[in-house]
Amino acid sequence: MNFLLTEGQREFRAELRSWLQKNLPENWRNGRFVEPLTEAGRGEALRKWERKLYEAGYAGLHWPKEYGGHGQTLTEHFIFGEESGRVAAPEGINPIGRELVAGMLLHAGSEEQKTRLLPRIAACDDIWCQGFSEPNAGSDLTSLKTRAVQRDGMWIVTGQKIWTSYAQHADMCLLLVRTSTEKKNYQGLTLMAVPMTSPGITRRGMQQLDGTWDFNEVFFDEVAVPPENVLGPVGEGWAVSGAVLAIERATTRLYRQQRYLNELQHAYRIAKRRRPNIDESDLARQQIAEAYSQLLVLRALNVRFVGKIVAGEKVGSEASILKQCWSHFHQNSTGIIADLLGEDHWFPEEDSLGSERFMPVYFHSRAETIFAGTSEIQKDIIAERLLDLPRTR
Structure with missing residues (x-):
């Protein structure tokens, strides 16, 4: 795919980047709330963020206008994901509604259901x-x-x-x-x-x-x-749920690659301050290069799938390839971050250089080969539906 942005899309990226830099929540830094919130407070803060995106015109970018969207393409949605990941913006409180339910409704919902449900998802009036x-x-x-x-x-x-x-x-x-x-x-x-x-x-x-x-x-x-x-x-x-799961694996949270890269770069800066000679370590250079290369591959896959969908092609079982890559690549990159940060990763003190708390990200990544379909299930799908290999059971 020749992934060249139009002039309008480049302008959209520049405007979005500027808006995000000016409008992130005050209590938000490096992908987390600085001051801990109660569960109810966290939910309300994230709902407020989604409504702010909606009011600024960044919700439902690729949905039809008659359903509360903006009639743009998945390319703009991809740009939004990349720029959100670049600044580690909040993921919001309604990814199920925005990505899975909206995609399913556009795919299989009745006209009445689209008209009734989609605008409320866009405005974050309904969390799913x-x-x-x-x-x-x-x-x-x-x-x-x-x-x-x-x-x-x-x-x-x-x-x-x-x-x-x-x-x-x-x-x-x-x-x-x-x-x-x-x-x-x-x-x-x-x-x-x-x-x-x-x-x-x-x-x-x-x-x-x-x-x-x-x-x-x-x-x-x-x-x-x-x-x-x-x-x-x-x-x-x-x-219908198969289509939902394909959407989940192929197009949801397109910020993943950029967010993972953001984590890696941030960890490197912390490690560099703590160990100024880290660049002299062959092992560290090799690990960083490995993680960076994998994240570039992940972006190329994202671009490929976005291009196919924009061109009107079905993704189907191929989405399992992308799910395999982002889950395993992220586990690898968070493991490398743990090596780079050393004790600061596992036992961060409030005033330590690693106090940004990478440990929750590390533990969450361990589950990424389980949720949204286990790696074993994805391998079966790839083997049986893409490679036409015999069933194992």
Whole structure:
């Protein structure tokens, strides 16, 4: 792909870069809130940031104007991701809504659903969570047990979801349920948009070892969902959710490469201040070059996929290649950062050169080969659907 920006796109990048430099939250530095916030305070601060982006015209860049967007292309969305990553801007509170739900609605939603739901996502009036994984259905989503049955003109949902990010803040849930029992597990699944204030929904936070609260359990006890909230055809949720997962792996959070590069550069500057002769280390130079090269490869892959989508081509299973790369490359780069920073990485003091706290980033990267589809699942997809190798099971 010849990825040359138009004059208008170059102007857009320059204007966006200037706006971001002037408008980052006051309590934000190096990709984190400087002063710790409560979970509710963090959610409100991130919602405020997303609304600020919306008011400035940077939300829903590539969505049609009639649905609250700006009618631009995925290229502008890619530019926004790069520039946000460059300054380590907040990721926001609604990536599920902005990226997954919006992409799914544009792909398979009805006209009424697009008109009703997309503008509220753009303005961050509705925060979304994703109800896919269950205690016994993680990598194998076709084993899910959450059921929906029709009663008195409504769908009645009963079941449990787990590892549900953003559920503590969510107004809506993108919920995958079983609406019928078929011979093949992937049949009989349906996607629904469920208001999180519906009677019968219970949320329970899952506090992590570091005290943070990123995941939740969500319980559905006879929750009534109107038929107009069914997304896509009844019983074809697996095909629609497959499109959602492809979107998640290929186009969501296009800032990854630039954000990871930002982390590496920032860590190098800290290490250089602490060890002025670090450039004389063959090992350090080799490690930095390795991580930098991998991040350049990741950007090239991003550009390739953006180009294919802008050209109207389907990505499909190829998205698994990108997911494999960004998750493993980030694990490698955070490991190199740990080596560069040494004890400052693991035991940072308030006044130390490493007090920017890279450790949470390191631990989060360990999970990146698990969420959004495990590496093992991605390898199976690549082998069977792209390389046409025989199934292993």
